[in-house]
Amino acid sequence: MGLKICPLASGSSGNSIYIGHGKKGFLVDCGLSGRSIERRLQILGLSPDDISGIIITHEHQDHIKGAGILSRRWSLPVYTMPGTWAAGCRELNSVPPDLQRDLSGGFSLGAMDIAHFPLSHDAQEPVGLVICWKKRRVVIATDLGETNTEHEKIMEGANVIILEANHDRDMLANGPYPWYLKKRIKSPLGHLSNDDCGNFLSQILNDHPTAVFLAHLSQENNYPELARITVENLLKEKGVYPAPNLHLNVIERNCVSQPYELT
Ligand SMILES: [Zn+2]
Numbered sequence: 001m002g003l004k005i006c007p008l009a010s011g012s013s014g015n016s017i018y019i020g021h022g023k024k025g026f027l028v029d030c031g032l033s034g035r036s037i038e039r040r041l042q043i044l045g046l047s048p049d050d051i052s053g054i055i056i057t058h059e060h061q062d063h064i065k066g067a068g069i070l071s072r073r074w075s076l077p078v079y080t081m082p083g084t085w086a087a088g089c090r091e092l093n094s095v096p097p098d099l100q101r102d103l104s105g106g107f108s109l110g111a112m113d114i115a116h117f118p119l120s121h122d123a124q125e126p127v128g129l130v131i132c133w134k135k136r137r138v139v140i141a142t143d144l145g146e147t148n149t150e151h152e153k154i155m156e157g158a159n160v161i162i163l164e165a166n167h168d169r170d171m172l173a174n175g176p177y178p179w180y181l182k183k184r185i186k187s188p189l190g191h192l193s194n195d196d197c198g199n200f201l202s203q204i205l206n207d208h209p210t211a212v213f214l215a216h217l218s219q220e221n222n223y224p225e226l227a228r229i230t231v232e233n234l235l236k237e238k239g240v241y242p243a244p245n246l247h248l249n250v251i252e253r254n255c256v257s258q259p260y261e262l263t
């Protein structure tokens with residue numbers, strides 16, 4: 001039995017990914033209503049019994065919306081950074097105090113070890129995650145305005161990389177957003193573009209078997225085929241795509257994606 005990775009949704013209208021092995025699993029972010037999360041878990045054949053906790057990467061609404069309700073309903077501990085707890089969001093404040101956990105030191109669940117690393121984003125203490133399972137490594141980094149050499153070290157050689165490809169630069173520049181929002185998205189505290197994502201991946205991918213999932217696509221300034229083709233072209237330029245060991249996928253924005261099993 002492998003490690004199941006099941007994206008429930010990804011993007012500014014809500015983020016949540018189930019990761020689990022056997023009966024031990026957790027949600028990374030909980031940015032949909034409690035009911036939507038329950039429905040999507042059902043579609044995947046999962047029940048509350050399969051969930052042992054919720055990890056929150058940062059306090060933006062699209063990551064926390066259902067955290068309080070599901071924590072209370074299913075008595076789930078919620079793990080996040082001290083800065084995120086201190087952000088004072090209603091959804092996180094409504095997590096019962098005895099279920100509020102500090103993510104700072106990481107934690108283990110079954111055979112999974114969960115650690116975090118800092119991201120550059122306009123939140124109090126935003127983090128990416130590293131999940132180690134049987135010498136395999138899954139890395140999740142959405143909501144980051146820029147990458148750095150530390151991110152390269154963390155993602156190089158990972159078996160699964162879930163990385164943001166938020167927007168197409170031209171669509172953002174010519175799209176309907178007000179200038180201050182465009183400026184925020186493009187800034188080092190905003191979101192990675194398709195080009196940023198592709199350029200970063202072309203630096204770190206090699207012949208190591210890797211499944212890459214493009215995540216957190218903008219509804220207004222991107223679409224799945226464009227994200228995929230932009231990243232593919234940048235990888236082709238560097239000679240790392242196509243490759244038999246590299247699987248490139250795009251996570252669905254508003255519905256459950258095809259589950260992936262890491263073996
Ligand atoms: Zn987000």
Ligand SMILES: [Zn+2]
Binds near residue numbers: 058060121123143
């Ligand atoms: Zn965010």
